[in-house]
Amino acid sequence: MKIAIASGKGGTGKSTIAVNLAYYLSEYKDKKISLLDCDVEEPNCHIFLKPEIINREKIFLSIPDIDNEKCTGCGKCVEICRFNSLALVKNKIMVFPELCHSCGGCWLVCPEKAISKAQREVGELIDGKSYSLNLTYGKTRIAEPMSPPLINAVKKWGKDFDIQIIDCPPGTSCPMIAGIEGTDYVILVTEPTPFGLYDLKLAVEVVRKLGFKFGIVINKSSHNDHLIENYAKSEDIDLLAKLQDNRSIAKVYSKGEVILEKLPEYKELFKNLYEGISSN
Amino acid sequence: MKIAISSTGDEIESLADQRFGRAKGFIIYDLETGDYKYNDNLQNLESSQGAGIQAAQNVVNENVEAVITGHCGPKAFKVLSAAGVKIYTGAEGTINELIEKFKNNELRQAENADVEGHWV
Numbered sequence: 001m002k003i004a005i006a007s008g009k010g011g012t013g014k015s016t017i018a019v020n021l022a023y024y025l026s027e028y029k030d031k032k033i034s035l036l037d038c039d040v041e042e043p044n045c046h047i048f049l050k051p052e053i054i055n056r057e058k059i060f061l062s063i064p065d066i067d068n069e070k071c072t073g074c075g076k077c078v079e080i081c082r083f084n085s086l087a088l089v090k091n092k093i094m095v096f097p098e099l100c101h102s103c104g105g106c107w108l109v110c111p112e113k114a115i116s117k118a119q120r121e122v123g124e125l126i127d128g129k130s131y132s133l134n135l136t137y138g139k140t141r142i143a144e145p146m147s148p149p150l151i152n153a154v155k156k157w158g159k160d161f162d163i164q165i166i167d168c169p170p171g172t173s174c175p176m177i178a179g180i181e182g183t184d185y186v187i188l189v190t191e192p193t194p195f196g197l198y199d200l201k202l203a204v205e206v207v208r209k210l211g212f213k214f215g216i217v218i219n220k221s222s223h224n225d226h227l228i229e230n231y232a233k234s235e236d237i238d239l240l241a242k243l244q245d246n247r248s249i250a251k252v253y254s255k256g257e258v259i260l261e262k263l264p265e266y267k268e269l270f271k272n273l274y275e276g277i278s279s280n
Numbered sequence: 281m282k283i284a285i286s287s288t289g290d291e292i293e294s295l296a297d298q299r300f301g302r303a304k305g306f307i308i309y310d311l312e313t314g315d316y317k318y319n320d321n322l323q324n325l326e327s328s329q330g331a332g333i334q335a336a337q338n339v340v341n342e343n344v345e346a347v348i349t350g351h352c353g354p355k356a357f358k359v360l361s362a363a364g365v366k367i368y369t370g371a372e373g374t375i376n377e378l379i380e381k382f383k384n385n386e387l388r389q390a391e392n393a394d395v396e397g398h399w400v
Contacts, residue, residue, distance in 0.1 A: 078337065084331065084333045087334075089337075089340055090363060090364075
């Protein structure tokens with residue numbers, strides 16, 4: 001089973017929920033659990049889990065490499081490129097590799113077979129063990145705008161695990177969609193603030209449009225929960241769990257520790273969360 | 281000789297557009313004949329990235345020898361320079377005023393992009 005943890009807004013507690021859900025599940029010794037931190041621009045799960053690193057791998061993106069001997073300047077590659085990463089000037093192709101999404105259109109349409117694949121490094125995949133679970137995360141190269149290839153590499157790494165928890169990047173654009181793609185369930189983590197609600201609505205629009213099963217977790221739950229609850233009720237969305245905004249949780253979090261390890265009384269909450277998802 | 285001016289409208293009296301890649305459109309003006317036409321830039325206004333590159337490609341395809349615009353970023357600058365197109369930034373006023381200034385050598389040719397790229 002693949003469970004994505006996403007949100008519209010950043011800082012709502014995706015990693016907190018992801019780490020503790022994975023930790024909770026790792027206590028089921030008969031299942032292999034992997035936490036895949038796909039928030040590759042700012043991965044945080046390893047700070048809580050402090051894994052023993054086992055593998056490191058550079059991840060590359062294929063970009064066009066033009067053979068000027070063979071290129072006739074017909075411009076078919078420029079025409080098909082939806083990402084404006086090619087230009088034809090004075091019968092020569094200019095490549096802007098940082099804009100290339102590696103869709104492969106250019107090397108397919110080139111009638112002269114003048115385009116081969118060069119590699120551009122987008123970041124690093126890091127894999128390790130912590131407690132009785134596996135943690136894999138990606139780290140984008142500094143200034144790298146293209147995170148989906150790295151996100152996909154991290155997800156692929158976890159494919160043989162029984163339960164995969166995917167901590168997604170915030171937002172509702174390509175990186176978030178790369179994170180939730182192919183998962184069985186999306187947990188949308190929000191906070192009970194107008195900002196949390198606004199961005200939650202955007203995320204709900206995305207997961208609905210793409211046909212995912214999903215539910216909501218309120219983190220930093222407070223007297224303002226009605227903001228989210230009223231919305232969930234009116235939209236008929238499952239409210240899976242609420243994690244309180246309290247000092248004991250905040251203390252554990254701020255030390256970079258796993259909540260369930262220090263405050264086992266919250267195990268029940270994650271048990272209910274998991275059961276709520278798997279009954280769906 | 282043809283020149284391109286980023287424009288907020290399709291008239292010779294229209295105001296120049298400060299943006300290059302995401303300009304509303306371009307007036308392509310022929311200095312010999314005084315003829316002009318307007319090419320809208322809708323495709324690039326709506327593109328998620330690389331608007332400067334594509335807009336530069338489009339004006340290069342018009343065989344212009346100079347571009348007059350408000351600001352020009354590094355990627356558009358690279359494409360235009362590779363094509364040997366001269367770039368004049370800091371454009372203010374209407375298209376016909378700018379054409380006159382260009383004819384009188386009153387515009388300053390840019391040696392570099394004058395704004396940052398929006399992507400990386």
